[in-house]
Amino acid sequence: MSLVQNSVKEMRWNYLNDLGISDQSLVTGIPAWHFCDNQKDADECAELVLRGKKRATSPSVWKLEIQGLDIPNKGDLNIVTDWKGSAQCIIQTKDVELLKFREITSEHAALEGEGDGSLEYWGRTHWEYYKRVFDGAYYEVDEDMPIVFEQFEVVYPKNKSD
Numbered sequence: 001m002s003l004v005q006n007s008v009k010e011m012r013w014n015y016l017n018d019l020g021i022s023d024q025s026l027v028t029g030i031p032a033w034h035f036c037d038n039q040k041d042a043d044e045c046a047e048l049v050l051r052g053k054k055r056a057t058s059p060s061v062w063k064l065e066i067q068g069l070d071i072p073n074k075g076d077l078n079i080v081t082d083w084k085g086s087a088q089c090i091i092q093t094k095d096v097e098l099l100k101f102r103e104i105t106s107e108h109a110a111l112e113g114e115g116d117g118s119l120e121y122w123g124r125t126h127w128e129y130y131k132r133v134f135d136g137a138y139y140e141v142d143e144d145m146p147i148v149f150e151q152f153e154v155v156y157p158k159n160k161s162d
Helices: 003-018 023-027 040-050 061-067 106-112 119-133
Strands: 076-082 087-100 146-157
Touching: 003 076, 003 087, 003 146, 040 076, 040 087, 040 146, 061 146, 106 119
Parallel strands: none
Antiparallel strands: 076 087, 087 146
């Protein structure tokens, strides 16, 4: 097992152990993933989460469908990794909204905490991201594209398991 895989497994185990849960079968029950489709943005978003600036994410419903993933639910736990897969923290979903791309507000953009936090920045960068993600796919990016706006909080930071 690589050091990266070990970091995810170790974070899961330490988190559950701190909660007093000793059932090792639960160690694989918290999914691990990174933000974005490139290393620079993925690593930057993970750092923003750790600093408390990024408290939301907004994948397209279509992307979740393509990946065979369910829409997140309040209370879900996830391990955020950097691009290489090294565990950074565990987040817990606090709220989920299903919106159209055009319904994202400046408040939503600020919660994402990327760039200058503006709606203009969010719209521009996310439009380009969705275009890259769906390039050659059945789906076509438009203003009515369904978005899952997920708010979260860090419940277990990286330094807790170091």
